[in-house]
Amino acid sequence: MTEDDTGSRTVAVIRRTPFTTALTLALLVIAAATGTLTAPASQQPWFERVATGLPAFVEGRWWTVATSPFFVDHPLVLLTLLPLVVGGIGWAEWRFGSLRTIGLFAAGHVVGVLGAAGILALVSPSGWPWAVRLSQSYDVGPSCGALTALVFAIAALPSPWRLRARIAVGVWTGISVLYLGQLHDLEHAVSMAAALAVSGWLPAFRRPAGRPSQREWRLIALSLLIAIGAIQVLDLMVPYDGPLGANDPVSSFTDVAIDVVVIALIANGIRQGYRLAWITALVLGFFNIATAVVVLPLLPLLVEAGVLDSPAEVVGLVLAPAVFWLGLVVLLVLARGAFQVRLRKSHRRLDAEALTREQLVERLKRCGGGTISWMTTWDGNRRIAAGETGAIAYQSHSGVAIMLGDPIVSAGGEGGALAEFERVAQHAGLVPCVFSASAAAAEARPAGWRSVIVAEDTIVDLSGLEFKGKAWGPVRTAMNRASREGVEFRMVRLAEEPWNVLAQVRAISEQWTGDKGLPEMRFTLGTVDEALDPEALVGIAVDGQGDLHGVTSWLPVYGAADPESGETRIVGWTLDLMRRRDGGFGPVMEFLIAASAQHLSEQGYEFVSLSGAPLVRPEDAEAGPVDQVLEQIGALIEPLYGFKSLHRFKQKFNPRHESLHLLYRDEGDLPRIGIALTRAYLPDASLRDLVASAASTASAGAPA
Structure with missing residues (x-):
């Protein structure tokens, strides 16, 4: 990117966010002036004239409501405040425009400072030490x-980023006001609570409400568990004086260490829904609650015995964590x-009726399928029922269930089947996804799911x-040349061919695989084993001497x-295995595909699919967030398998294109x-194998 491009983007950002730029x-400027x-504003003689409270x-x-936003209490606060100003206000201004953002900023500021002052005016007469202290603060x-x-x-x-971000902001604000308990923490809590309520009430931001999904329950529990771990560390290291009481760091290191270590061990299990992690969290929670109830x-x-001067010395230490654990x-x-979810991986299968290969084939023939549906019959796939007559095939890798x-x-049944797949996958602690889905399935995906094109x-x-x-x-050139050189086409069932033909097929395939340095x-x-399926057709090119x-x-x-x-x-046939003999008839692939298409056309079939090259997407497709991941995987494998080159080769047959989606x-x-797709x-290949093979291929300048 040139300096001119960088400058143009900077100017564009400033034009889009003038209020954020001006406020920053x-x-x-005011801090410098x-x-x-270099010195805290609270030490300046004019501080009380511009501060709220x-x-x-x-x-x-009352004019301090208008003056206070332009000052900062302490120089170090700028390090945390400026990212909030640029990130929060800038994002809102980019999203909603300057006038609306100014209105949101002004309303939030007024509600926060006046709301906190109103709360303190109501509760400080009770003598609550925390409220009395804050009622005298600026x-x-x-x-x-x-x-x-x-x-x-x-x-x-x-969704679900909206919930995740709200949880993060809520946890941060809650810990701040309950533990640190400064005036600005209370103001933040008031303004955030009001903003959450209003943003959920306004029609422009309203979202359908309902019971949280399994994933959302796990996410909320994980967030609260992490918050408790942070609180335990605060108890041990940070003095505070909040509404739940005061605390000098007097916690037992052993007690806090046990809690934090257990939380660290079970956090991922809570995220994935493990039963054992759930039980452990309950036991730890009941133990902490019981401790508070006893103490x-x-x-x-203890005060009468002279062990403590006042209950306030430890009431915050005992009560505050118990509230969160409860x-x-x-x-x-x-x-x-x-x-x-069961802890043992062998038990984490989808909670649905398992199907044999024969049952899946029967359902496939009855319901029909897409151009890659026959691949679901291959070994390596797990098969479950989808309703009474349907089926789903998936593989489980790295905690992901890939349909x-x-x-x-x-x-018309795609939507229900996908929703059920999502449910049973999440119940098993697996991340659900669908690879190479058609446009119809992409349209029927569950609410909130994303779709990106991964192949044509x-x-x-x-x-x-x-x-x-x-x-x-x-x-035509390839077919004419084959005729001149005596190369003939035959369409066969490979399993019915004599042993010498099968031996040549295996030899050609093994030679191709050996050149890659990686397994097929x-x-x-598919491999030769899949080509031996009695249902599959195999086109072969043979010369007059019987050489394949x-x-x-x-x-x-x-x-x-x-x-x-x-x-x-x-209704049609899908191209799978493509192998050619080194040093053999040059345009053999063009000849075989064209001859196969001609043969199948004469048999009355409707189409042939040359299949979509994995990890290849159309150049003019709209860019999505998954692109970088797929590009990295594709770039790693391209020197070895040449998917993009293969995709370009197929254009010789003037096909029409249908997008396949993730x-x-x-x-x-x-x-x-x-990772799971890889x-x-x-x-059978390790990451070291991939990197080493890709590096050696690139250094040798080997063609794809």
Whole structure:
């Protein structure tokens, strides 16, 4: 990127966020002019004239509501405040525009400072030490307005990022006000609570409400568990004086260490819904609650015995964690159905009726399928029922359940099958996704799921197929040359061929595999074993001496069975295996594919699919968040398998294109899905093998 490009982008950002830019500059300029860049503002003689707080309002200094946002209490506060201003206000301004953002900022600031002052005016007469202390405090800064703008920007996020961000802001604000308990912490809590309530009430931000999903229950429990761990560390290291009481760091290191270590051990289990982690969290929670119940009544006795000067010395230490543990225990009990995953991987299968290969084949022939549906019959896939007549095939790698292709269901049943797959996968503690789904399945994906194009299925329609015209020149050339050189085409069932043909097929395939330095890929790419399937057709090119020059295998594509007679039918064929002999007939692949298409056209089939090259997407497709992950995987494998080159080769047959999609819950799943896809395609290869082979191929300058 050139300096001109960088400058143009900077100018564009400033034009889009003038209020954020102006406020940031004002904070810096005022801090420099008043000396608060190097000294706290609270030590300046004019501080009380510009700061908000209950004393200022009691004395009639209402103008401080307008002056306080432009000052910062301490120089170090700028380090945390400026990211909040730029991130919160800037994001809101980019999303909602300057005028609306100014309104949100002003409203949040006013509600925060006046709301906190009102609360203190009501509760300080009770003599509550915390409230009395805060009723005499002052505060400056734009954080209430910035936090409000941030909460409204979060409300515009899609699910589940909206919930995650709200939890993060809520936990941070809650810990701050309950433990640190400064005036600005109370103001933040008031402004955030108001912003959350209003953003959920306004029609523009309202989202359908309902019972949290299993995933959301686990996420909320994880957030609260992490918050408790942070609180335990605060108890040990940080003195505080909040509404739950005062604390000098007198916690037992052993007690805190045990809690924190246990939390660290079970946190990932809570995220994945393990039953054992749920039980452990409940036991730890009940233990901490019981400790508080036992200790609190003994405090007066400890004071009488002279062990403590006042119960206030430890009441915060005992009561505050117990409040959070009680909240976590209640949550875990309410969400108990979300924590049913067994610890042993061998037991973490999808809770659905398992199908044999024969049962899946029968359902596939009855319901029909897509161009890659026959791949679900291959070894390595697990198969479950989808309703009474449908089926789903998936593989489990790295904690991800990858459904292969569309669910095998009757037309219109994709949505229900995908929703059920999501439910049972999450119940098993697995991340659900669908690889190489059709456009119809992408449209029927569960609410909140994302879709991104990962490949193009290349389809040649067979009706009236003729290799005429300039576009078919390379194909005609290959067929004419084969005729001149005595290379013939045969369409066979490989399992029925004599041993010498099968031996040549295996030799050609082993030679191709050896050149790669890696095992043959799996998942959506078949091997000779899959070509031996009696249902598969195999095209071979043989010369006059019986030498095999190339081989292609074709998988059946079933249409829905006739509703009256129940007769099943094959509507097309999908290209799978492509192997050629080194030093053999040059354009053998062009010849084999063209001859196969011509043969299948004469047999009355509707189309052939040349299949979509894995991890290849159309150049003009809209960029999505998964692109970088797929590009990295594709770049790693491209020197070895040449997917992009293969995709370009298929364009010689003038196909039409249909997009294949990756369906996933949200962007947080993408890193794990990327790893899982790599394992699905190369289950026997280590990461070291991939890197070493790619490096050696690149250094040798080997063609794809």
